[in-house]
Amino acid sequence: MGVVAFVCLSLALQAQGGWELYYGGTAEDYGEAVVQTRDHGFLIAGYSESFGDDNDLDVYLIRTDVDGEVVWMKVVDEGWVEHAFDIVAAPDGGYVVVGDIVPDAATPSDMYMLKVDERGEVLWSRQFGGAGTDQAFAVTVAPDGGYLLAGRSNSFGTGQDDIYIVKTDAEGNFQWDQVFGG
Template identity: 30%
Template sequence: ANGDKVWDKTFGGSGDDRLYSIIATSDGGFLLAGASESSISGNKTATNYGSFDYWVVKINTNGDKVWDKTFGGSGFDGLYSIIATSDDGFLLAGHSNASLSGNRAAPSYGSSDYWMVKINANGDKVWDKAFGGSGEDGLTSIIATSDGGFLLGGRSSSPVSRSKTAPNYGVHDFWVVKVK
């Protein structure tokens, strides 16, 4: 590879659409992950639930769209990181200030929570989980751990409260959560 352009594609609707993470899929394609405030328009065919929603776009090796899905509630849902799972699914990781609405089923803990969404290989939601305290918690990163779990990382201004059991030391602190 010498950096010559092979192709370029755009994906979006009439609103603001932001790509934050890309991963390769087991079938040779790619999964694009980010946030969208667009309704169904342009080449976005997934509905919008509120402000920004998680938006995932599956493309093939040539960059052609295979499918797109949105996940979110009536508030802001920002998807920043994605990881493949051993069952050919994916974990979407970001943060949300939405309540139980749209297709969000996880409870709301504070002004913003860590929000994970598990999807299968076809982009269908399997489950969602939220973690947070009474303040602002923003999930920005996820990695797999050697024991089959995942490490979530981001920032937190929450004191010990709700599902957060670690203390807060300043305005925002690193907050790392191990899940399995």
């Protein structure tokens, strides 16, 4: 298996020149989303097979300074497989990451949401979905300070993949969901 490394390129308009750095380990590592931090650094969210202690895919977060130098790296392993696909700065500090989690080899994935503080420590995590496969690919802050997650699900309706929206409060507690499609 080849090595797939995170790549981050600064496109800040105020910078004199850009930079390009590679992050990752000896196995497969994927960068899926990046958000600028309050101090103009970056937080990259993805998933990795290089780190963790069970040789599966885990959420992988890398916090850099404005020049791309690593401030901290965090691996989150709460199940058999976890992916991070999007990240947003939380209004009250920290960051909310969404993706999917596969609890064990016999269970399909659920939407996965976690909040980390400025140091990458997990404050809470949540799972949403039904008996089928559910994934979150995007997150945004709702007008009330909660979160809207958008993704896909085949847990509801005809069993085909449908658009799946979940609304939470600011602490990630489920408020409502909606399925669009067949």
